[in-house]
Amino acid sequence: MSVVYIAxxxxxxxxxxxxxxFIWAVRSGQLDDLETPGLRIFGDDDxxxxxxxxxxxxxx
Amino acid sequence: MSETPARGAGGxxxxxxxxxxxxxxxxxxxxxxxxxxxxCSGCRVAYQVIRGAGLEQYYAIRERVxxxxxxxxxxxxxxxxLDDPAFLELYARATPAGLATIELYxxxxxxxxxxxxxxxxxxxxxxxxxxxxxxxxxxxxxxWDPAATQLSEVAxxxxxxxYPAHPYQGVERRDLERRSDRAFLIRIAVAGAVAGNIMLLAxxxxxxxxxxxxxxxxxxxxxxxxxLSLPSVLWCAGVFYRGAWGSLxxxxxxxxxxxxxxxxxxxxxxxxxxVRGSGEVYFDSVTALVFLLxxxxxxxxxxxxxxxxxxxxxxxxxxxxxxxxxxxAVREVPVAALRPGAVVELRAGDxxxxxxxxxxxxxTLDLSLLTGEVxxxxxxxxxxxxxxxxxxxxxxxxxxxxxxEDTRVGRxxxxxxxxxxxxxPVVQLADRISGWFVGxxxxxxxxxxxxxxxxxxxxxxDHAVALLIVxxxxxxxxxxxxxxxxxxxxxxxxGILIKGGDALELLxxxxxxxxxxxxxxxxxxxxVVRWTGDEGxxxxxxxxxxxxxxxxxxxxAAGSSLTKENAVADVVSHPGRGMTASWNGRxxxxxxxxxxxxxxxxxxxxxxxxxxxxxxxxxxxxxxxLDGRVAAVAALGDPIRSDARRTLDRIRRMGWTxxxxxxxxxxxxxxxxxxxxxxxxxxxxxxxxxxxxxxxAGATRLVAMAGDGINDAAALAAASVGIGVHGGAExxxxxxxxxxxxxxxxxxxxxxxxxxRTMRVIRRNLAFSxxxxxxxxxxxxxxxxxxxLAAVLMPAxxxxxxxxxxxxxxx
Numbered sequence: 001m002s003v004v005y006i007a008x009x010x011x012x013x014x015x016x017x018x019x020x021x022f023i024w025a026v027r028s029g030q031l032d033d034l035e036t037p038g039l040r041i042f043g044d045d046d047x048x049x050x051x052x053x054x055x056x057x058x059x060x
Numbered sequence: 061m062s063e064t065p066a067r068g069a070g071g072x073x074x075x076x077x078x079x080x081x082x083x084x085x086x087x088x089x090x091x092x093x094x095x096x097x098x099x100c101s102g103c104r105v106a107y108q109v110i111r112g113a114g115l116e117q118y119y120a121i122r123e124r125v126x127x128x129x130x131x132x133x134x135x136x137x138x139x140x141x142l143d144d145p146a147f148l149e150l151y152a153r154a155t156p157a158g159l160a161t162i163e164l165y166x167x168x169x170x171x172x173x174x175x176x177x178x179x180x181x182x183x184x185x186x187x188x189x190x191x192x193x194x195x196x197x198x199x200x201x202x203x204w205d206p207a208a209t210q211l212s213e214v215a216x217x218x219x220x221x222x223y224p225a226h227p228y229q230g231v232e233r234r235d236l237e238r239r240s241d242r243a244f245l246i247r248i249a250v251a252g253a254v255a256g257n258i259m260l261l262a263x264x265x266x267x268x269x270x271x272x273x274x275x276x277x278x279x280x281x282x283x284x285x286x287x288l289s290l291p292s293v294l295w296c297a298g299v300f301y302r303g304a305w306g307s308l309x310x311x312x313x314x315x316x317x318x319x320x321x322x323x324x325x326x327x328x329x330x331x332x333x334x335v336r337g338s339g340e341v342y343f344d345s346v347t348a349l350v351f352l353l354x355x356x357x358x359x360x361x362x363x364x365x366x367x368x369x370x371x372x373x374x375x376x377x378x379x380x381x382x383x384x385x386x387x388x389a390v391r392e393v394p395v396a397a398l399r400p401g402a403v404v405e406l407r408a409g410d411x412x413x414x415x416x417x418x419x420x421x422x423x424t425l426d427l428s429l430l431t432g433e434v435x436x437x438x439x440x441x442x443x444x445x446x447x448x449x450x451x452x453x454x455x456x457x458x459x460x461x462x463x464x465e466d467t468r469v470g471r472x473x474x475x476x477x478x479x480x481x482x483x484x485p486v487v488q489l490a491d492r493i494s495g496w497f498v499g500x501x502x503x504x505x506x507x508x509x510x511x512x513x514x515x516x517x518x519x520x521x522d523h524a525v526a527l528l529i530v531x532x533x534x535x536x537x538x539x540x541x542x543x544x545x546x547x548x549x550x551x552x553x554x555g556i557l558i559k560g561g562d563a564l565e566l567l568x569x570x571x572x573x574x575x576x577x578x579x580x581x582x583x584x585x586x587x588v589v590r591w592t593g594d595e596g597x598x599x600x601x602x603x604x605x606x607x608x609x610x611x612x613x614x615x616x617a618a619g620s621s622l623t624k625e626n627a628v629a630d631v632v633s634h635p636g637r638g639m640t641a642s643w644n645g646r647x648x649x650x651x652x653x654x655x656x657x658x659x660x661x662x663x664x665x666x667x668x669x670x671x672x673x674x675x676x677x678x679x680x681x682x683x684x685x686l687d688g689r690v691a692a693v694a695a696l697g698d699p700i701r702s703d704a705r706r707t708l709d710r711i712r713r714m715g716w717t718x719x720x721x722x723x724x725x726x727x728x729x730x731x732x733x734x735x736x737x738x739x740x741x742x743x744x745x746x747x748x749x750x751x752x753x754x755x756x757a758g759a760t761r762l763v764a765m766a767g768d769g770i771n772d773a774a775a776l777a778a779a780s781v782g783i784g785v786h787g788g789a790e791x792x793x794x795x796x797x798x799x800x801x802x803x804x805x806x807x808x809x810x811x812x813x814x815x816x817r818t819m820r821v822i823r824r825n826l827a828f829s830x831x832x833x834x835x836x837x838x839x840x841x842x843x844x845x846x847x848x849l850a851a852v853l854m855p856a857x858x859x860x861x862x863x864x865x866x867x868x869x870x871x
Binding site for chain 2: 002004005027031033035036040
């Protein structure tokens with residue numbers, strides 16, 4: 001019984017976790033707009049950030 | 061004073077910069093005692109709103125990000141129509157929390173400071189839960205409590221900051237796009253994860269192939285690769301199978317066919333070999349192929365959409381409201397709510413919302429967008445007015461006769477849709493190649509199989525499959541989309557919005573360039589072309605004409621400011637004929653020659669000649685008389701764009717012939733043609749005739765049409781490639797394949813040159829990838845192709861294509 005039999009499933013599980021994290025990021029709209037969030041930091045120093053709208057998700 | 065922007069134009073020390081926009085304040089408006097200076101009342105209002113709401117940080121942020129352009133000015137509208145239940149039903153949606161949400165397209169947002177300001181709306185307008193801006197699309201998503209505030213207040217607040225708001229009309233399409241984009245990204249993620257992990261396993265297998273590996277591990281890795289590749293081959297690559305199936309059914313081979321053949325052949329043979337426990341497997345190459353091609357496909361989808369989206373946003377700027385007169389009161393209603401018989405009020409500057417008849421007041425209408433005619437038309441009670449024209453002079457009341465689709469504009473839009481449907485699709489170069497490519501690959505694979513059946517029957521299928529995989533046109537599939545995406549990106553930065561690769565492919569050839577006159581070859585507005593006589597009288601004439609909003613008056617008043625020297629008094633307007641006034645106690649008259657004669661001014665021989673010369677050139681003469689004697693003659697016309705001649709030369713040098721097709725009077729068309737040295741052309745063509753002529757011409761040769769008006773839109777749709785010129789009507793945007801977001805004609809020449817360079821890049825890409833394929837195929841036929849070599853060759857060819865696409869200077 002080689003360590004490969006443990007390492008391989010572990011590696012694949014890690015990959016699966018990555019894919020699931022990515023799918024979550026896509027579904028929650030984080031990749032819809034890649035331009036605005038980068039500019040938002042300019043105004044963030046004192047005032048509280050505006051609340052995130054609750055429904056950025058689109059019903060599938 | 062930290063918030064005073066240090067960006068005065070020209071940087072002259074004596075200039076006072078406006079506290080809001082940073083532009084120099086005119087000398088007459090500087091108030092020495094005041095702390096803040098403003099160039100206009102609009103800036104003053106915006107500044108007061110921002111200060112009053114405690115949002116001064118806006119100016120500090122703007123300093124920090126060094127915003128390139130000045131803030132826009134509000135329109136001062138009241139946005140009552142946004143509270144109309146019919147409007148809200150159309151555009152707003154309810155949120156689960158019982159609030160309402162809407163997307164507003166904001167004019168004038170351009171930097172981080174705008175973003176900051178817009179997103180602070182909830183702090184200022186009570187009842188707004190959130191206001192998020194997508195700066196790339198200029199779309200603000202507003203969530204508000206309908207019980208606590210009205211949408212019109214939100215819109216009026218944004219307007220007062222200098223961001224006029226418009227309801228965004230493409231929400232449904234945007235959501236649809238977003239959903240499919242998300243699904244596609246997930247597809248890419250799965251394909252990428254699969255390809256990456258199989259690559260790791262493949263390293264072990266290749267290492268084993270060269271240095272030895274225990275059969276047990278070799279089998280484990282092969283089975284693991286097989287199982288891993290299942291989602292990629294069965295699900296992610298489904299896009300290509302569907303495309304291939306569709307193309308086979310319509311009997312038009314395109315790129316998806318060889319791609320599908322390669323993927324399926326590689327996977328099936330690899331799976332068979334895994335089960336048998338001998339022979340080669342190609343899971344690494346197959347899954348990497350799926351991943352790379354999906355990325356290429358994604359780039360292509362985005363690229364096709366970006367320009368379409370830009371025009372769609374401009375669509376949202378269409379006048380969506382009309383001022384309805386009901387029982388003596390006026391209220392703003394959505395245009396969609398207008399019915400025949402309704403009476404609408406049109407102030408100077410308003411667009412006519414529907415076809416109808418003038419029932420009160422008299423004014424002049426600008427028909428240029430509808431007919432191409434530059435000279436404004438007088439209307440009085442009883443005259444018809446069409447939607448899409450603009451009321452210029454004074455308030456009129458209009459009784460609506462037909463609305464929406466039944467208007468002349470509505471019928472034109474139907475014509476546009478029809479023309480667009482009739483147009484034959486363009487077969488892209490890569491797809492044309494793939495036709496014979498598929499045949500060649502299948503024939504070669506068969507030949508390899510037959511040859512090797514004689515030489516070494518055991519290895520025959522292996523060699524044939526190796527050929528199918530290495531010839532799978534990965535680089536070929538990426539060659540066109542990447543080059544086109546890069547070119548469209550570069551072009552957009554230069555103000556040329558291209559809706560798809562088809563236009564680039566067509567414009568790289570040669571053909572007939574048909575140009576509209578008004579607004580395309582010419583500026584599209586009246587201005588003084590010639591001034592004969594006393595130059596000193598010009599500021600005085602300008603001061604008099606500043607009292608009127610007639611286009612002739614605007615042209616005469618342009619470029620002159622009011623000073624003590626040209627102060628005039630007793631200005632009397634004689635609508636449609638001229639004006640009289642007094643300057644330093646001396647009577648001044650400005651008007652048409654007929655008006656001058658009628659007022660007792662004698663026009664001498666020399667002046668008569670100047671007037672006749674103007675008429676001969678298709679210009680409108682205006683006489684200026686001082687003390688009852690003619691002192692100057694101005695000739696007004698629609699000036700030819702300063703870059704027209706040079707651009708036409710560039711277009712001709714590209715092998716295109718240039719023609720004019722205009723709705724304006726044949727006389728003025730002939731003048732422009734003479735001045736620009738254009739040989740073919742015709743005037744007096746109505747929109748339907750234009751479309752018909754372009755369609756006829758397109759039957760024999762490639763025809764590109766450039767125009768700006770609604771009158772050109774049908775012709776744009778009928779042409780092989782329609783080019784919408786800067787400042788054009790919304791219908792033009794919908795019909796055009798290319799939209800020039802920069803004034804002038806030069807972008808047309810740039811477009812042609814850029815298209816040709818783009819096609820050169822595409823051809824170079826195709827040549828590269830075919831070369832790689834040829835090398836790989838010969839190795840496979842010779843039977844020396846190893847899976848490891850295939851795994852290196854394929855990405856190498858793709859990387860070559862990627863680099864060649866993005867390094868190229870196209871636009």
